[in-house]
Amino acid sequence: MHVIIIGCGRVGADLAATFEAEGNEVAVIEKDRLALTRLPEDFKGRTILGTGIDDEVLRRAGIETADAVVAVTNYDNTNVVAAQIAKEKYKVKNVLARIFDPKMQEIYGEFGLETVCPTKVTVKLIHDSISAKAAGKGA
């Protein structure tokens, strides 16, 4: 499948490498040239300098034929808007936005957007891990 990753931070770069290693066609959109160096040296996919809410940038990344779009910049609002553009305007079926703010994630979840909230996930993992150990010790 053709996957577009918006935002080349640690998560974006790793996702891009992972999807490519599985034989997918990957395009990465990132506004900071330096951030693109996070990609593996042998990354073969397209890299597009620009913002993921810009139509021209999205088209250069091949949004019209994309099977999936993942918005993982470090800015919630950019992710929310980019994901909505992919979903509403370009009718991409498989779209996901990362939203750090749990409140915001709730709202956009209600609006029908597929989201992941790292804050909630991390809190749950840490809480469960600490609780499990405490229970093990019989505390």
Add this chain to the structure above:
Amino acid sequence: MYAIIVGGGKIGYYLTRTLLDNGHEVLLIEKNEDRAHRLDEALGDVVVHGNGTDIRVLERSGITRADVMVAVTGFDEDNLVVCQVAKRKFGTRRVIARVNNPLNEDTFRMLGIDATVSSTRIIYNLLEEEVGSNTLVCLATLSRGRLEIIEVGLANDSPAAGKAVKELRLPIDCVLMSVLRGDEIIVPRGDTVLEGGDAIVALVRQGGQGALRAALGAS
């Protein structure tokens, strides 16, 4: 009317001020602490320091009773999110978003925000109008498009204003048919002097528009 404004740049500041002067209740939300502090001193107790795209900040600002939400930050994604949240989550009746990049207007509309203001677009439209008094309009095409009847509005500062027709460097395949000046219709001859505000109707062979444009100083 109670209006919440997000973004305390020049637009946010003057908008707040204007609304206050007209007796409205206003709250201005600004992200930068220094700036929020200075705005508060200048405007009196109507500024909140905080991120206007943060739900908690909006809730504390009394968004549920706001009549209008105006998002005028320098970031289109922020303005769009503020307006979407206000409209869809809190049911704010009227939301207005500033669009910094005019290419994003379409996106805003598509994502449910109809009332947008783009200063780039406004200034561009004004320029168009200004230029419009000096442009070239095709009235009719003849001989399957090989000939065109064209109307050119002459601006006051056009280099052709004040010149006699014979002084113009008209393209070869071009005839000036008439000059419309107010209610007057003039059939121009070589010694007819053109004036700013004249509308000139010309017959020109296809491909000669550029030269005619140049001769009349139209853009």
